[in-house]
Structures are given as structure tokens and as C-alpha cells.
Amino acid sequence: MLQPKRTKYRKAHKGRIHGTAKGGTALNFGSFGLKAITTGRVNARQIEACRRAITRHMKRSGRMWIRIFPDVPVSKKPTEVRMGKGKGTPEYWMCRVAAGRIMFEVEGVSHALAVEAFARGAAKLPVQTRVVARPGAR
Numbered sequence: 001m002l003q004p005k006r007t008k009y010r011k012a013h014k015g016r017i018h019g020t021a022k023g024g025t026a027l028n029f030g031s032f033g034l035k036a037i038t039t040g041r042v043n044a045r046q047i048e049a050c051r052r053a054i055t056r057h058m059k060r061s062g063r064m065w066i067r068i069f070p071d072v073p074v075s076k077k078p079t080e081v082r083m084g085k086g087k088g089t090p091e092y093w094m095c096r097v098a099a100g101r102i103m104f105e106v107e108g109v110s111h112a113l114a115v116e117a118f119a120r121g122a123a124k125l126p127v128q129t130r131v132v133a134r135p136g137a138r
Contacts, residue, residue, distance in 0.1 A: 033105045034103050036101045066104060
């Protein structure tokens with residue numbers, strides 16, 4: 001699973017995701033992309049599950065790029081623990097995804113195959129998505 005090798009701080013605030021994405025809104029590598037329509041938090045397990053679903057449906061043909069990276073630690077306290085005594089330990093890593101962000105890109109497959117692969121991958125994600133294509137790519 002994806003996670004940073006090292007970070008400046010061990011724990012992070014939850015934060016809020018406002019508005020639309022500042023960058024990463026255009027296709028840079030592939031012909032087809034999976035774009036987030038709504039904002040949300042995508043964790044490393046969901047990214048990995050989406051990646052597996054897409055590559056399995058494409059039968060490892062073509063090429064895929066993951067354009068998001070889970071770099072925010074999410075801490076959690078154990079169950080049935082009283083309030084206080086500080087913040088919990090980091091449990092997993094997640095990525096803040098704003099609306100308009102391209103999350104995955106593929107190249108070297110047909111339009112129909114890319115749409116179906118992205119549909120299977122999008123089912124694993126907690127944000128609403130749509131497939132975008134480079135002009136002239138079919």
C-alpha cells in the first residue's frame with residue numbers, strides 16, 4: 001500500500017476540503033482519466049483496491065498512472081477508551097481529494113475498455129467520479 005517514507009510531523013489535523021481542486025485537473029499522461037466530481041477523503045486501501053480493479057479488467061494491457069498519494073496520517077484511539085490522554089496513534093494514510101481532481105489515468109486501451117475499467121475502480125472509491133478523455137482519443 002502507498003504511504004510516505006517519512007513525514008515532517010507524525011500526526012495531522014483532520015482539515016476540511018473546500019471548493020474545487022487547484023491543480024491536477026487536466027490529463028497529463030494518458031488518454032483517459034478518472035476525475036473526482038465530489039470532495040472526499042480516499043485512504044490507501046481504497047486507492048489500492050481501485051488500482052487492482054482497473055488493472056485486472058484491462059488484463060495488464062496499456063499503462064496506468066495513479067495521480068493521488070495518501071500523505072495525511074489519520075489517528076484513531078482504541079475502542080472503549082475514555083476521553084483525554086492525548087491524540088491516538090496514526091492508524092492509516094489518506095489523501096484529501098477535491099472536486100475536479102484527476103485520480104487515475106490510462107493509455108493504450110480502447111475507450112470502451114477504459115470506461116468499463118474505470119467503472120469497476122470507481123465502485124471502490126468514496127467519491128463520485130466521471131471518465132474524461134483527451135480530445136480525439138477514442
